[in-house]
Amino acid sequence: MIIAIVLSIIVLFGWQFLIVGPKMEQAAIEAELQVERDQRIAQQANEQALPAEAQTSDLPTPNAVSNGEINQIVAPSLFEYENRQQAITNSPRVKINTSSLLGSINLIGARLDDLELKKYHETVDDSSPIIAYLSPSNAPNGYFIEQGWVPAGNSVKLPNAKSLWKVSGNTTLKENSPITLTFDNGEGLEFSRTFSIDENYLFSVTQSVKNNTNNSISLFPYSRIARYGEPDVTNFFVLHEGAIGVLGEENLVEKKYKDLVEEKTIDVESEGGWLGFTDKYWAATIMPEPGTMINARFSWNKPTTTDIYQSSFVGQDSITVAANSSSQFKSYVFAGAKVESIIDQYEKAQGFDRFELLIDWGWFHFITKPMFYALRWLHSVLGNFGLAILALTVVVKALFFPLANRSYASMAGMRKVQPEMKALQERYKDDKMEQQKAVMELYKREKISPLSGCWPMLIQIPVFFSLYKVLFVTIEMRHAPFFGWIVDLAAPDPTRIFNLFGLLPYDPATIPVIGGFLAIGIWPVLMGMTMWVQFKLNPPPPDPSQAMIFSLMPILFTFLLGTFPAGLVIYWTWNNLLSVTQQYFIMKKHGAEVNLLENIMASFKKKKPAEAVDNPLAKNVANENVTKKEAKNEKPKTRSKIKSKTRPANATTKAKTTKTKAAKKPPSKKTKPKPKK
Numbered sequence: 001m002i003i004a005i006v007l008s009i010i011v012l013f014g015w016q017f018l019i020v021g022p023k024m025e026q027a028a029i030e031a032e033l034q035v036e037r038d039q040r041i042a043q044q045a046n047e048q049a050l051p052a053e054a055q056t057s058d059l060p061t062p063n064a065v066s067n068g069e070i071n072q073i074v075a076p077s078l079f080e081y082e083n084r085q086q087a088i089t090n091s092p093r094v095k096i097n098t099s100s101l102l103g104s105i106n107l108i109g110a111r112l113d114d115l116e117l118k119k120y121h122e123t124v125d126d127s128s129p130i131i132a133y134l135s136p137s138n139a140p141n142g143y144f145i146e147q148g149w150v151p152a153g154n155s156v157k158l159p160n161a162k163s164l165w166k167v168s169g170n171t172t173l174k175e176n177s178p179i180t181l182t183f184d185n186g187e188g189l190e191f192s193r194t195f196s197i198d199e200n201y202l203f204s205v206t207q208s209v210k211n212n213t214n215n216s217i218s219l220f221p222y223s224r225i226a227r228y229g230e231p232d233v234t235n236f237f238v239l240h241e242g243a244i245g246v247l248g249e250e251n252l253v254e255k256k257y258k259d260l261v262e263e264k265t266i267d268v269e270s271e272g273g274w275l276g277f278t279d280k281y282w283a284a285t286i287m288p289e290p291g292t293m294i295n296a297r298f299s300w301n302k303p304t305t306t307d308i309y310q311s312s313f314v315g316q317d318s319i320t321v322a323a324n325s326s327s328q329f330k331s332y333v334f335a336g337a338k339v340e341s342i343i344d345q346y347e348k349a350q351g352f353d354r355f356e357l358l359i360d361w362g363w364f365h366f367i368t369k370p371m372f373y374a375l376r377w378l379h380s381v382l383g384n385f386g387l388a389i390l391a392l393t394v395v396v397k398a399l400f401f402p403l404a405n406r407s408y409a410s411m412a413g414m415r416k417v418q419p420e421m422k423a424l425q426e427r428y429k430d431d432k433m434e435q436q437k438a439v440m441e442l443y444k445r446e447k448i449s450p451l452s453g454c455w456p457m458l459i460q461i462p463v464f465f466s467l468y469k470v471l472f473v474t475i476e477m478r479h480a481p482f483f484g485w486i487v488d489l490a491a492p493d494p495t496r497i498f499n500l501f502g503l504l505p506y507d508p509a510t511i512p513v514i515g516g517f518l519a520i521g522i523w524p525v526l527m528g529m530t531m532w533v534q535f536k537l538n539p540p541p542p543d544p545s546q547a548m549i550f551s552l553m554p555i556l557f558t559f560l561l562g563t564f565p566a567g568l569v570i571y572w573t574w575n576n577l578l579s580v581t582q583q584y585f586i587m588k589k590h591g592a593e594v595n596l597l598e599n600i601m602a603s604f605k606k607k608k609p610a611e612a613v614d615n616p617l618a619k620n621v622a623n624e625n626v627t628k629k630e631a632k633n634e635k636p637k638t639r640s641k642i643k644s645k646t647r648p649a650n651a652t653t654k655a656k657t658t659k660t661k662a663a664k665k666p667p668s669k670k671t672k673p674k675p676k677k
Helices: 002-046 052-056 084-089 257-263 340-350 365-382 385-399 401-416 418-427 432-446 454-473 522-537 544-563 566-589 596-602 616-646 652-664
Strands: 093-097 101-106 111-121 130-134 143-151 166-168 179-184 189-197 202-211 217-228 242-246 252-255 265-271 274-278 282-288 293-301 308-315 319-321 325-337
Touching: 093 111, 111 325, 130 143, 130 282, 130 325, 143 202, 143 282, 143 325, 202 217, 202 319, 217 274, 217 282, 217 325, 242 257, 242 282, 242 293, 242 308, 252 257, 252 265, 257 265, 257 293, 274 308, 282 308, 319 325, 325 340, 365 385, 365 454, 385 401, 385 454, 385 566, 401 566, 418 432, 454 566, 522 544, 522 566, 544 566
Parallel strands: none
Antiparallel strands: 093 101, 101 111, 111 130, 111 143, 143 217, 166 179, 179 189, 189 202, 202 325, 217 308, 217 319, 242 252, 242 274, 265 293, 274 282, 282 325, 293 308
16 A cells, blocks of 8 residues: 555656646746747847848758768758748748648748648637647748658759749649649759648658659659757656657657757668657658658757757668659658547558557557547547546446455455454554564454555556546547536646635636645545545554554645646546445445444544553453553552561661561561550
């Protein structure tokens, strides 16, 4: 039990200091950062204009050596526009409009740099803006995807980041309606890129080169994702956010943004695979066709004041385009929400290697994924993820009922022998070794285990972590409502008892240092109450220090769970209620006296001095101890009286004789000397 509690406290304190603390600090400096950002933009607007090439080419096309590696070159970064919308409006584009996505492709550079997710809003309010994911490079927080070619040793004029492409055919990219962009280099080479998209988030990009010259050329195809500036991240150990990829023998590669800054460049050779960047709920990845040999690279650079993170690959084998012929190369782009069913579909249909790892299921994925599947199925039946959590808790309780039954039966036995345990503690209170030995013999005789109470909580811990992981990382839980004031199961309970549920005009969570502990809502309070009632059912620990810890646990957990997702707190509260009910009936079945109401009422009464234990064994022990104490105190008292009344003051020999006789006489037979006449 103590081990389980310590583990739980470690996780809860970790949540406070790794999540709540950074969020409070971020909220405190948000205004200051905004001011600095505005000042920097204003300063850049007043600086002398850079040459045209620098203004339009932040990340030029990478150069490749003969083995196909990318040699990245970057130009100084300058935000031409103050925000994303201005950059989009002031550039020629071809629209994207599907059932899941809204955006456009920039005809300057043929970049995918404008993407919004139709099905997801910034807040639970459906009228709030939809999620804007990709952004042009000439606006703050640029984030774009690009394909292209690099020469293989020959001098060829290739399209770059400032090349203007033309639209051929369709003018809007839709499901089953691809678009084609073309570029003529004026030297006999015609380049084209055909974009197609499904109903979700998968783009297919086919690059073609038509050689109208009399000489053959060799080119390496590449694809890359570039991200300007480090995005806001959750920064919690249970979730990876940053560069990610599955690349052949390297298996899963995960690098946080700070790791890229430290390592600068990470090169990996792979057959097929995929790589990109992942956020909590969204991701952007690039993939060659399965089986294609590639050189992949994760990199970081900072040419001026902006960090530039990049995930890219280049084909290991060059593509030779003979004179008066054409060649092509196909790759894929995933950009959107990390929906488990969609990702699983792409892995099976397209053959992307372990694409499921784009969702961070963690080391215990063998528990977490079945937990998610069960919740999703229950949601399809009940229509509410909150109800699905309650139903799943009942299912878990039923699965582990045999183990819990034995555990609670042993706890019932513990309660029945409590009087004998107290008697043994009283008898051997000065000899801890003998006390421990006697208690263990009592356990053995009664066939009970003192560790039995640990099992229900130990069983609950993996379920707790799995459910926590599901609530924390899966987009299906994002903005999933319950009932009443819970409109997002993945967010903390929005109510606050320390401002009287909004009656007082302040948010206690904003108080420095302790604000995170004061964000206590109704559900955390209910959870603490159910935990307290559950502790009152269990036998009190014999050690007073342990008893004090157990009495403080419900209060501690109430404050610590205040910032956890509401769905997790609802699960814990419901699980406590089921445990109390189950334990009560099992203990009654095994003949244990369960005075739950009396135990609860006794907690509010003032404790009185300890009285004699009301059981036969305890009374015998108490009487025996009293008899020993009386005999010990009476003996020296009798001896003193005999000495003082029988020894003459001036007769030493007579005094010795009298002392010897008095010592031999039993105390009960001594008589008082008669006074002299």
